[in-house]
Amino acid sequence: MGKTHAEVASRYCHDARLVAIAGGKRAPKLAAEYQVDFEGSVENLLDRDDIDAVIITTPHDCHLPQGLAAAQHGKHILMEKPIGTSLPDIDQLIDACSRAGLNLMTAQTQRYRDGNRVAKSLIDSGAIGRIRMVEEVQHAQLPADISHSTETCGRLLGHGIHSPDRLRWFLEDEAEWVCGFSGNYAIQSPHENSSMTLIQFSRGVMATVWVTFESAPPLFPTSAFHARIIGEKGLLDIDSYGMVKLGTENGWQVMYEQEPFDFQKDPLSPVRLKSFALQDQEFVDSILENRAPAITGGDGRAAVEIVLAAYQSQQTHRMVHIG
Known part of the structure; x- marks a missing residue:
């Protein structure tokens, strides 16, 4: 999913650009492949002023802590499904984003x-x-x-x-x-x-x-x-x-x-990526238009x-x- 979203952000989305990648042993190679910065930690990535939003594609148990950290740093979030593994965790994340005035979108291609x-x-x-x-x-x-x-x-x-x-x-x-x-x-x-x-x-x-x-x-x-x-x-x-x-x-x-x-044989086929491109563009557009995304954190929770x-x-x- 990390590579999928990196491909979409780099080649399909407009009004947004891929800035940096962090997290996991494959992150340095992925960052080099897409010619963007590799950050040695999620915290370092979130500290950057040139990042407005993050796409979180990490293992499910990382979603809550990384989502909360992103919200604390004022970053909009596109969270890969499932949005979380427990309802209290999801409620905590939804509340944090709401209080910070941030968009939280659940990825459901x-x-x-x-x-x-x-x-x-x-x-x-x-x-x-x-x-x-x-x-x-x-x-x-x-x-x-x-x-x-x-x-x-x-x-x-x-x-x-x-x-x-x-x-x-x-x-x-x-x-x-x-x-x-x-x-x-x-x-x-x-x-x-x-x-x-x-x-x-x-x-x-x-x-x-x-x-x-x-x-x-x-x-x-x-x-x-x-x-x-x-x-x-x-x-x-x-x-x-x-x-x-x-x-x-x-x-x-x-x-x-x-x-x-x-x-x-072709995981980055345009046929496969079309749904990701439409989804990720909706995330970008919702931020720029200052509105809720089509698939909210509440949808992910339900x-x-x-x-x-x-x-x-x-x-x-x-x-x-x-x-």
């Missing part, structure tokens, strides 16, 4: 993927009527011997967090009840790599979120980030990296198809709250009420 934006416009136009049910799927495969630190948290929080955020965005509603199951099958880890979550939203929509990084090969087609939505008068089949299809009584119609790209409720449900074997 799925809101800026073209396929998802087409789907959102179809939903908002009433193309499928009132939504009744949604199925969210994220499947991947990792080596069985992969190791994880205790600080990175589980896959539902670290990566699956896209799904509760997309649900809130699609539905423009808040979760009310959450039931979750999670664990590991093939990967030995202190945190889960597979989970299934059932969510009921306040206006009655039922949704499932199925996340696994332990899928058997060859994986289901279009399962990297997929949603199926049942509406009162139509259907949506959404592959965030492929086709968006609208189903009506007249059959299926392809509404959008993304140009393919190979993430492993998605984390759903995931933490799912974890609580797994631990207690009970449904968890939100709100």
Whole structure:
């Protein structure tokens, strides 16, 4: 993510420029690659007067202390998801930014993927009527011997967090009840790599979120980030990296198809980076226009709250009420 945002800030964003990079063993090489200053510590970077905003892409357990430090130095913040790992931490960060008059934006690039934006416009136009049910799927495969630190948290929080955020965005509603199951099958880890979550939203929509990084090969087609939505008068089949299809009584119609790209061979493909460029530009524009960003710290908090409720449900074997 550090390299992704460095590429976007250097080559895609306007009215802003990349100034310096700090943090992590790869930071010196990254700074040299983009011909900007390397700072030996986050504190040194935050002390600079020529920096107005920071993008924090560090491990999840660093988000609170680094976010608070940035706020204390008067820097606007774009925080990679998840915005934090506990609600009190997130509340502390939101409050610090609010008191300092700073923008705090949560990075959620799925809101800026073209396929998802087409789907959102179809939903908002009433193309499928009132939504009744949604199925969210994220499947991947990792080596069985992969190791994880205790600080990175589980896959539902670290990566699956896209799904509760997309649900809130699609539905423009808040979760009310959450039931979750999670664990590991093939990967030995202190945190889960597979989970299934059932969510009921306040206006009655039922949704499932199925996340696994332990899928058997060859994986289901279009399962990297997929949603199926049942509406009162139509259907949506959404592959965030492929086709968006609208189903009506007249059959299926392809509404959008993304140009393919190979993430492993070309992670800096313009096709992949478009959503990051739109997101990061929104962060810049919100600062220059003195307004709240499109995805606030509160949005980041709400998605984390759903995931933490799912974890609580797994631990207690009970449904968890939100709100």
